[in-house]
Amino acid sequence: MRIFDLVESQVRSYVRSFPTIFTRAKGAMLYDEQEKEYIDFFAGAGVLNYGHNNPVVSQALIEYIQQDGIIHSLDQATTAKKEFLEALYYDILQPRHMDYKVQFTGPTGTNANETALKLARMVKGRSNVISFTNGFHGLTMGSMAVTGNAFYRDESFINRSNVSFMPFDDYFGEEVNTAQYLRKFLEDGSSGIDLPAAIIMETVQAEGGVNVASKEWLVEIEHICREYDILLIVDDIQVGNGRTGTFFSFEESGIYPDIITMSKSIGGGLPLALVLVRPELDQWKPGEHTGTFRGNNLAFIAAAKLFQYWKTDELAELIKGKEKIMRERLNIISEKYPELNCKVRGKGMIYGLDVAPKGMARQISRECFCRGLLIELAGADNSVLKFLPPLIIEEKLLVRGLDIIEESIVALMEERNNGDGGLGIIDSSQA
Ligand SMILES: Cc1ncc(COP(=O)(O)O)c(C=O)c1O
Secondary structure, three states: OHHHHHHOOOOOOHHHHOOOOEEEEEEOEEEEOOOOEEEEOOHHHHOOOOOEOOHHHHHHHHHHHHOOOOOEOOOOOOHHHHHHHHHHHHHHHHHHOOOOEEEEOOOOHHHHHHHHHHHHHHHHOOOOEEEEOOOOOOOOHHHHHOOOOHHHOOOOOOOOOOEEEEOOOOOOOOOOOHHHHHHHHHHOOOOOOOOOOEEEEOOEEOOOOOEEOOHHHHHHHHHHHHHOOOEEEEEOOOOOOOOOOOOOOOHHHOOOOOEEEEOHHHHOOOOOOEEEEOHHHOOOOOOOOOOHHHOEHHHHHHHHHHHHHHOOOHHHHHHHHHHHHHHHHHHHHHHHOHHHOOEEEEEOOEEEEEOOOOOHHHHHHHHHHHOOEEOEEEOOOOOEEEEOOOOOOOHHHHHHHHHHHHHHHHHHHHHHHOOOOOOOOOOOOOO
16 A cells, blocks of 8 residues: 555545555455455445446447547537437436436536536526535535535635525424424525525435435425525435435425436446536526536446436335345344444435444444445544445345444454453544
8 A cells, every 4th residue: 555655645535444455346346456355335435326347337338439439529419428318318307207408517526516506596696505504515616615514624715605504404303393494594584694596405415424304304495495486406416326216316205406416326437427407497608617528428328328227116126125124234233232322314225323432433434344344434523334335236245244334343342341442442533
């Protein structure tokens, strides 16, 4: 690992959680230079919903390259882009009766959110945007301004002008209806909150600690948007693409966002980001918002192939089965080890195990890594183990990964009982 320490910036992070050199990966498995195997419950922070080197994608990419297909095309028309647009329209949008224009942005999630915020402000002619506590929307200036966690932001390079934060669902516990709270600020002309152009939200806050908004709350937020002429932006970058059990994370709630941002898994591991916009909001002048890397044709090929997963209910059904396995096992762990004071939250195949003792979640993640499982942390204090396996993981690997979690907890507890540290040690480095 010497070259990484010598050359790479201090800012590197995941290499610290998983300190080995990976060489290859397939499905839900990764292998390092020593041929050690790891089960992947991290999935590239939500990029690999369809697994590493999904054969459907790999085959299509090999054929495309062998035919000298166009690789880069800005926003020129190409066969790969045509096929992508057809698949998006016919396989995803039309079956869901969704009428949206698609805008291609620079290829990362934050590019899509910057675009959505800019468009919303432009269309409404208002500067304020409402975002929620614990929301994470990316780390370029505009997206960072709507991101809650102070760790990512220094007042010296950005302030919160043009953004108001409101409490997410359940922020104060069940007693406080935070949608009503938000409504009060909007109806009171003396609240100090300017009428926003948009409200931006995740339906399940992933980086924020796996906080799941209830269906009722989402519907209430949509009502508020309609009542006050505010645009509703759903950031589906991490929890879209099937992560919660449906292609879009909000499908079950029945809400109809004005703008949807997508990235991460949509390109099957290759960079791609999209903004879906209600047609009447598509008020750009030609070329008014550009970006050199809007034409990643390899990602178009991958994405068009992956949309096929949603032509039937098969994947959605498989996700339900795997959700049951995850939820039941995490509930068992939570009950079996009361000293951890765990909370289990999640939907579909994103689950969080919120572990109360400070630094404990990091210790479990480290122990899991030693035992061949990758799992990362989320939440303001990094107290939440975030379960994000590829959607296509085999059940036996999922179960094995959950076994490793429990074995790691047991090992840490034994260490503590033997006086070797383990559970209870406060290790806030990287926490
Ligand atoms: C919900 C959400 N939005 C936006 C982003 C930013 O995406 P990117 O890192 O590709 O800019 C992330 C990244 O984790 C995310 O989880």
